[in-house]
Amino acid sequence: MTAPARKVVRERIDPRLTASLFANYRSAIDALLELADNAVDSRVPTHPLRVDLVVRPGTVGLTVVGGTGMDARQLERDYLRWGASSKRSGDRIGRYGQGGKAAIGHLGNRFRIVASAAGEEVAHAFADDDYRDRSRLRTYELHPEPKPVAPALGYVHLVIGEVDRRLDPARVRARLAEVYRPLLTQGVVVMTVDRAPVTPVEWQLDEEHRFTVRAGGHLVKGWWGLLPEPIPPASVPGIRTYHLGRLVGDPTWFGHPGPNVHPGMARLVGEVELSHVPVTMNKSDVDRDSVEWAAVEQRLAALLRPVVRRLSREDTLPVDPDALRTADRVRRILARALRLLESGQLFESPNTGGPGDGDVVEGQLTLDAVRDRADDPTTSDPDDRGSTDPEASLDDPVEPPAPATRPGDGPSRSTTKRGIGDIIIRPLDPRIRSALVEEDGVRRVIINPRYPLYDVRRGDLWYQLETALREVCATLPEATVPEFERKVNELMLVSLAFTGKRRTRRPARRQASAGL
Numbered sequence: 134m135t136a137p138a139r140k141v142v143r144e145r146i147d148p149r150l151t152a153s154l155f156a157n158y159r160s161a162i163d164a165l166l167e168l169a170d171n172a173v174d175s176r177v178p179t180h181p182l183r184v185d186l187v188v189r190p191g192t193v194g195l196t197v198v199g200g201t202g203m204d205a206r207q208l209e210r211d212y213l214r215w216g217a218s219s220k221r222s223g224d225r226i227g228r229y230g231q232g233g234k235a236a237i238g239h240l241g242n243r244f245r246i247v248a249s250a251a252g253e254e255v256a257h258a259f260a261d262d263d264y265r266d267r268s269r270l271r272t273y274e275l276h277p278e279p280k281p282v283a284p285a286l287g288y289v290h291l292v293i294g295e296v297d298r299r300l301d302p303a304r305v306r307a308r309l310a311e312v313y314r315p316l317l318t319q320g321v322v323v324m325t326v327d328r329a330p331v332t333p334v335e336w337q338l339d340e341e342h343r344f345t346v347r348a349g350g351h352l353v354k355g356w357w358g359l360l361p362e363p364i365p366p367a368s369v370p371g372i373r374t375y376h377l378g379r380l381v382g383d384p385t386w387f388g389h390p391g392p393n394v395h396p397g398m399a400r401l402v403g404e405v406e407l408s409h410v411p412v413t414m415n416k417s418d419v420d421r422d423s424v425e426w427a428a429v430e431q432r433l434a435a436l437l438r439p440v441v442r443r444l445s446r447e448d449t450l451p452v453d454p455d456a457l458r459t460a461d462r463v464r465r466i467l468a469r470a471l472r473l474l475e476s477g478q479l480f481e482s483p484n485t486g487g488p489g490d491g492d493v494v495e496g497q498l499t500l501d502a503v504r505d506r507a508d509d510p511t512t513s514d515p516d517d518r519g520s521t522d523p524e525a526s527l528d529d530p531v532e533p534p535a536p537a538t539r540p541g542d543g544p545s546r547s548t549t550k551r552g553i554g555d556i557i558i559r560p561l562d563p564r565i566r567s568a569l570v571e572e573d574g575v576r577r578v579i580i581n582p583r584y585p586l587y588d589v590r591r592g593d594l595w596y597q598l599e600t601a602l603r604e605v606c607a608t609l610p611e612a613t614v615p616e617f618e619r620k621v622n623e624l625m626l627v628s629l630a631f632t633g634k635r636r637t638r639r640p641a642r643r644q645a646s647a648g649l
Contacts (some may be wrong), residue, residue: 152267155238155584162308163299167236168195175200184324189304195291202287204250205257243294249280256280282416302327316378349428372403382418387433389441393568394559397444456558456592463558468628501554556601569604578604
């Protein structure tokens with residue numbers, strides 16, 4: 134019996150797979166940053182790299198002068214090769230062999246490239262007028278062209294046509310200044326957008342501290358500082374992480390709570406270079422499951438612990454006493470409304486598929502019934518002017534009782550079983566309206582007096598009520614957006630009924646006279 138013939142199978146790649154990489158960007162600016170990454174990777178230590186961007190309707194241009202450039206062999210071996218790159222980890226920002234090519238396809242349908250390596254006398258040009266047609270892999274013919282810069286300089290000129298993405302030159306300039314801040318500040322890279330220089334905004338700091346520490350066998354360098362009070366409106370707190378001078382991900386706190394918990398943390402800023410930590414393919418974040426990141430996070434958490442402790446103990450800004458009394462009243466109003474919600478007695482909204490207008494379901498309350506309860510002297514919300522609180526027994530305290538809050542946080546009441554504890558006024562980042570946090574086992578709704586709308590409304594009852602109510606409703610398990618909005622609307626109506634003035638009934642004799 135003869136042995137069966139051996140069969141050989143091979144991996145294959147459909148060229149249409151490359152089209153899916155065109156969509157690997159959240160925005161046109163992210164795709165443009167990918168092209169800038171390739172330019173930054175080509176820099177040499179002997180002189181600065183110049184990157185000039187031109188943004189026009191339907192066209193994007195990129196010119197790179199002073200880097201390594203590309204000759205004919207590098208164009209084929211490196212640039213036009215999908216999924217492979219000669220760039221080494223920890224040595225270059227882009228090393229996955231797909232970013233620049235995919236970015237062109239994301240932005241437009243046509244392109245033309247003119248490139249020349251440092252030391253070459255001539256440049257090489259090729260073009261594609263239908264780049265988004267990915268039914269086949271491309272073959273290009275290179276055409277020699279005069280080199281427009283000195284032979285010793287590397288040169289790359291890219292023009293993308295039929296651009297159907299929206300790009301605002303001002304936003305592009307601001308984003309480049311943020312992403313490449315260390316390189317621009319050091320002067321190793323010079324960038325322009327439509328001939329306007331890209332200039333990073335200088336930090337306004339009360340104090341600055343530089344550090345060099347060892348984490349996981351690698352040296353980690355950076356700095357941290359404190360913003361002045363009041364915090365500049367455009368400032369974004371947190372420590373920024375850079376990979377070879379390129380911003381990666383959002384500002385982080387290395388395991389410490391941010392401004393949502395401790396408002397003083399809104400003053401903490403800084404930068405750290407992490408060239409040895411792996412990053413995601415599109416540089417949107419570091420690899421947070423990597424051993425390198427775990428070591429850095431642990432070491433920097435210990436480094437920042439003293440300043441975090443200091444900022445968390447700083448007294449908060451003084452808050453208007455009237456706003457504090459309003460916050461306590463809002464807590465009591467919401468507690469009454471949530472009790473009705475939990476009892477299942479709230480009226481049904483017409484858009485829920487429940488009873489129609491005018492229908493009454495047995496055991497459920499109509500809005501008029503809720504108003505009647507509010508009018509009942511035995512259940513109505515007491516006035517804040519020192520009257521005895523008949524609702525104290527309705528707070529359902531959980532043992533042990535909640536500890537007192539910090540100065541400036543407003544009244545502290547014991548927490549409830551229904552998910553609403555204290556409602557306090559505490560300064561946060563000006564971009565945050567409110568936050569729901571758990572401190573010392575107590576859930577607290579924090580209303581931010583620095584939020585612009587708070588200042589417009591002067592922290593009145595209606596603003597605080599809606600803000601706290603939305604935070605509480607956000608905790609509903611597995612609630613869809615329509616369900617969330619319905620609960621917010623229902624509870625708002627009920628809460629408004631509780632906040633109304635008590636109706637005074639006229640004597641019967643006057644009623645009879647009025648009827649005549």
